[in-house]
Amino acid sequence: MRNNNFRFVNNPENQNEGLTDEEIDNLQEESNLRFPKAYISFLHKTGKKSNVFQVETNAKELRKIHDELRVELDKLNLLQNQNILCIKKYETFEEYFNSNFETYYFFNLSENKWNPTLYIFGDECINELWNAFEKRITKVKGNNFIAFINEETDKKYGITIKQHFKNIPMYIISIPIFILLIILLGVEALREKILNK
Template structure:
């Protein structure tokens, strides 16, 4: 099992700021939930402010998110008997269709050991009709999810990748030439020694 292998990036202009253990314990107590171990580790390192994926730490908002998620799932008869913890809720105006779209990020705490990350939200289903439909997606691993977001934000940029490829192509003939010269020198030395 992968544990706590988050790829945190120290970015001086936008640093990660964690929560104290006492703050995390209070959140768990107020919500009457036990957070997953990996999520606690994430809160300790980036719970107050994350430069990749911010999570909510305001107890009033978190309580509201739990209610909103249950309502949205109950309307579609999904995960009714499960213990869920919604740690982020986003609502954004989508100009393409002229409507708001909402997205819930949550854990199914009924799962044993390390629960998977789920995303439940509005996804465009038809560009011609400009429609949305609610969809439940299992993203599987929270660590992988955060690391993928980190890679997208802080990973090498496309132009840098193209530059590295072009540099490799330009240097390849030079390297091949040097290898041929070295091989010839070795061959000449062997011939002289005979």
């Protein structure tokens, strides 16, 4: 069932490379962090190199970003007494805002799910003028980690043939609507021609 499985793409020019059980165990031990089962499964396939979503697999760096996120959350009194695991930090400097933005991807391990919800902690615009930002926690689209990876894969590589077949009813429903729109546009164009004569 696709909802419970990662969609991995075998791209010869950009191969996924996984970690061994021993490497994953060492990573957990050296970083002093525990990983959810779905995340371990992801690392088996893409721990060394991912063609969709690269995560931090250096134990020292992993612990560093994890501790940084904990400090940021504590400053805002967020998820106190909750066990978290930060898996990625993304930093970017936006010239337009003349500001540096940090985004952390993390799991709340206290939820105790084998396929955990993936959260993002970062700056979000809080007004229409795009000049005020606030650090917030949001859930990724699809909420859980597997759904997030599959959606990112679909965005990068397109949907599978199987998914196209699942969409056939939607395609069938949209054909009459499309034909109706073409007829209406044709009638409107003909009416304009007649009125202009």
